[in-house]
Structures are given as structure tokens and as C-alpha cells.
Amino acid sequence: MIKLIMSDMDGTLLDENGQLPAGFDDIIRQLRERGVLFAPCSGRQYYSLLETFKGYEDEFLFLAENGTMVRFQGKEVFSSVMRRSLGEKALQATQDIPGVYEVFCGKQDAYVLRPKMNETFAAELRKYYTHTQVVDSFAEIDDEMIKASFFDERGRAGERIYPYLKCYRGPFQVATSSDYWVDMMRFDINKGIAIQQVQKKLHITPMECAAFGDYMNDAEMMSSVYYSFAMENAHPKIKELARFQTASNKEHGVLQGIQKLIDDGLCG
Incomplete structure (x- = not known):
């Protein structure tokens, strides 16, 4: 059963106007009821993610800056410092x-x-x-x-x-x-490595994780989970790496993909 769902932001979760899609709050409610943790996984700054997800600051796991900064409930879970x-x-x-x-x-x-x-x-x-x-x-x-x-x-x-x-x-x-x-x-950090660190800390396996992405900086994320979804608008190489495909970000493909996982009884 899936316990953790991660999603890239730009070109993935956010629509063509850079906004959260309608129906996002309902999907999160369904995940909450099933005990599934949601994690924005983005190149964006941690504080930028907090601005986008107001009201969810203490509920979501945030993988920011392409995985170099991971925080939960305001506390650092993992970070990677450069020379x-x-x-x-x-x-x-x-x-x-x-x-x-x-x-x-x-x-x-x-x-x-x-x-x-x-x-x-x-x-x-x-x-x-x-x-x-x-x-x-x-x-x-x-x-x-x-x-x-x-x-x-x-x-x-x-x-x-x-x-x-x-x-x-x-x-x-x-x-x-x-x-x-x-x-x-x-050299030793990316979204995938950050996800693997989270999996160790939470004692969950790749089979218990899903991820959605669209661009090349999502490649390692695709390889770190079993339920890997490429957006319809994704880079061709990401489509090759992912096991599954969903609709484009314009069509709220992340929400469609999560809803299918819920309807198929895979979340919880």
C-alpha cells in the first residue's frame, strides 16, 4: 500500500498559470483519511513551498531545492551542503x-x-x-x-x-x-537520493511510494519509487523512465493519477 506520494511542482502539479489545480484540497483530504503523506518535491526554495501550501505547513513533508533541503513540521530532516x-x-x-x-x-x-x-x-x-x-x-x-x-x-x-x-x-x-x-x-544529491533518505527515516519501501514528474531533474525520483508517473507533457526521457503516465498539468494530471491510485485501493 502507498504511504507517501511526492510531486514535482512546475509543469507537474501546478497548472499552466502556476496555480494549484481545483480539487487539490479534496485529494489531500482523501489522502489524510487514508494516512498517506504528501510531499512537494521541487527545485523551489522551502519558503516558497510554504507560501504555495498555506495551511499545510505542518502536514506536508517538503523536499525543497531539488532535494538538498528536506523539512517536516519546520524541522530539518535532511540537507546537503556544498563546498x-x-x-x-x-x-x-x-x-x-x-x-x-x-x-x-x-x-x-x-x-x-x-x-x-x-x-x-x-x-x-x-x-x-x-x-x-x-x-x-x-x-x-x-x-x-x-x-x-x-x-x-x-x-x-x-x-x-x-x-x-x-x-x-x-x-x-x-x-x-x-x-x-x-x-x-x-554530486551525491538529487531528488532521488533525498527520497531514499526519507524512506530510510520513515521505514517505507519504494513499493510504498508514488511520484509525479515532468523534467530531467525528476529522473532520479522516477527511479526511487515503484509508482512513477510521467506527465503527458513530460520530457520524452522521463516518459521512458516512468512506469505509468497521467494527463498533462493543464488537465490536472497529478490529481487524476492520485485519484486512480485511491480508487484502485492502493493508498492507505
Whole structure:
């Protein structure tokens, strides 16, 4: 029986307008009645997830920042800290590319450089990082680094950002999370590793877990659960990895998938 259900956010749970789908509260009620824990599993900041899921702050398990920060009821369950000096060097690698912006993702906050702040970047930041500080230098930050993120306002992150970061593969992993964003984390962490840590702590197996995803940063998540669902709008490789498929995020595919699991008597 399924005891834990995880879902990516953008392109997966959220609709085309970036909103929770109608019927979400009813699905969560049904899961609650069956004792199934729900976990947003996203590249978004923990505090951004809290904003999205107001009222569920103490009920959901939050796998934030692509699994580098996991919290439940406000307490840290698991985190993955980067090597700070090398992380800062990577953040400097793209600073001269027009239209590319960097984010130092810390445990306490997200940090961006003052000279690079403009309306375009600020609007994008608000989607994913609700706790943000503007600094003159990343070196002045008194926080641990759990992730470095890079935004391309032209939507060609794979072409314009990734080539500058691939030399850091090894100590870090570099993953495109969309056409606009590239994330860098420790080599030994991803959504899948975070899920495995949660499974150990909760004493549950992959057969007792379901997950929904759409993009390449969801690949390891697909491999860490038995009930892996690719969205209809998912990347072709994610569809290959997943055991099951559901409708697109525009059609509220996550809710459809969960409802089917409930109706088939697999939850509880």
C-alpha cells in the first residue's frame, strides 16, 4: 500500500498559470483519511513551498531545492551542503554573460547580487524564492550553500549557461531544470537520493511510494519509487523512465493519477 506520494511542482502539479489545480484540497483530504503523506518535491526554495501550501505547513513533508533541503513540521530532516569555495567560483563563471543571473541558495535564505537586480530577474525570483537577500558580494554571506542556481532570461539555459558549468561536474552535478534554469548541487544529491533518505527515516519501501514528474531533474525520483508517473507533457526521457503516465498539468494530471491510485485501493 502507498504511504507517501511526492510531486514535482512546475509543469507537474501546478497548472499552466502556476496555480494549484481545483480539487487539490479534496485529494489531500482523501489522502489524510487514508494516512498517506504528501510531499512537494521541487527545485523551489522551502519558503516558497510554504507560501504555495498555506495551511499545510505542518502536514506536508517538503523536499525543497531539488532535494538538498528536506523539512517536516519546520524541522530539518535532511540537507546537503556544498563546498562553499568551489560553489562561489562556479557562481562567478557566468557573471559576464548578458541576461544570465545567479542565485546563492542557502539554508537560511537565497542571495542575489545587487548589480544584477532588475525587474525581469526580480519577477522570476518571486516564483521560486520568497526569502531573498540582495548582497554586494557572495563572499559576505554568512550561510551554508546547498545549491547554486542560474537563470537565463532568453530561455536558452542549456546553450548559454551549461557550457560554462560543465567543468564543475564531478565535485558537483549540473542539471537543467527547465529552458530557463540550471541548478548545481553536490554530486551525491538529487531528488532521488533525498527520497531514499526519507524512506530510510520513515521505514517505507519504494513499493510504498508514488511520484509525479515532468523534467530531467525528476529522473532520479522516477527511479526511487515503484509508482512513477510521467506527465503527458513530460520530457520524452522521463516518459521512458516512468512506469505509468497521467494527463498533462493543464488537465490536472497529478490529481487524476492520485485519484486512480485511491480508487484502485492502493493508498492507505
